[in-house]
Amino acid sequence: MKDGISTVIVGKPNVGKSSLLNALLEEDKAIVTDIAGTTRDVVEGSIRLNDIVLNMIDTAGIRETEDKIEHMGVKKSLSLIDQADLVLVVLDGSRPIEAEDKELLERTEGLNRIVLINKSDKGCVIDTEGIHISAKENHIDELIQHIKDEFDFSAITNSQAQVLANQRQVQLLEKASQSLNVAIQAMEDGIPTDLIVTGLYDSWENLKEILGEQAKEDLLDELFKRFCIGK
Numbered sequence: 001m002k003d004g005i006s007t008v009i010v011g012k013p014n015v016g017k018s019s020l021l022n023a024l025l026e027e028d029k030a031i032v033t034d035i036a037g038t039t040r041d042v043v044e045g046s047i048r049l050n051d052i053v054l055n056m057i058d059t060a061g062i063r064e065t066e067d068k069i070e071h072m073g074v075k076k077s078l079s080l081i082d083q084a085d086l087v088l089v090v091l092d093g094s095r096p097i098e099a100e101d102k103e104l105l106e107r108t109e110g111l112n113r114i115v116l117i118n119k120s121d122k123g124c125v126i127d128t129e130g131i132h133i134s135a136k137e138n139h140i141d142e143l144i145q146h147i148k149d150e151f152d153f154s155a156i157t158n159s160q161a162q163v164l165a166n167q168r169q170v171q172l173l174e175k176a177s178q179s180l181n182v183a184i185q186a187m188e189d190g191i192p193t194d195l196i197v198t199g200l201y202d203s204w205e206n207l208k209e210i211l212g213e214q215a216k217e218d219l220l221d222e223l224f225k226r227f228c229i230g231k
Helices: 017-024 067-082 099-107 143-148 167-188 193-210 218-226
Strands: 005-010 043-049 053-058 085-092 115-120
Touching: 005 067, 017 043, 017 053, 017 067, 017 085, 017 115, 043 143, 053 143, 085 099, 085 143, 115 143, 167 193
Parallel strands: 005 053, 005 085, 085 115
Antiparallel strands: 043 053
């Protein structure tokens, strides 16, 4: 909500990634040609859709290449995929799906992604589920609406729900999650219950700190009542 949605555009060369970036930004920030491998490094820009800020990154076309500079760009593109909040996978709908497309779909499976079938103005010859667009013709309204629906923060901001306000609270929540995982693993390994309590207490302490409260003895008191744990 505060820093924006890190959004990475990925795809093999010449599927229209740079055209999509330009269409979203409404400016010619990325160079668009018919020559494969034109984009060799990331190109960035930000857009606002209502209350949603997208920090856009157009990456180098992902393919096998002997060009050292282009290879570095491809390697960087792959590393950005795992760091992104949203991955836009662009396919060329006017050409049959190829091995690089399949590898990219497998690579991004399980991530928060949107598959885009580009060049709809030229007809579609592939049978893959996704949103049909034409970046060159600026036909991206369905994509924009989909992003607005997916990242609708109004329900959160208009409610009384607790929202993580800063990076420190995010880190505390991550620590709480890690401590719970330690406790779960300890239980699965058959470690004595009184040792498992340490992980639960650490998690509880972090959650209390997020709420601006000090960790109290109520969790331990409840555990002592329910389980036979020596103090």
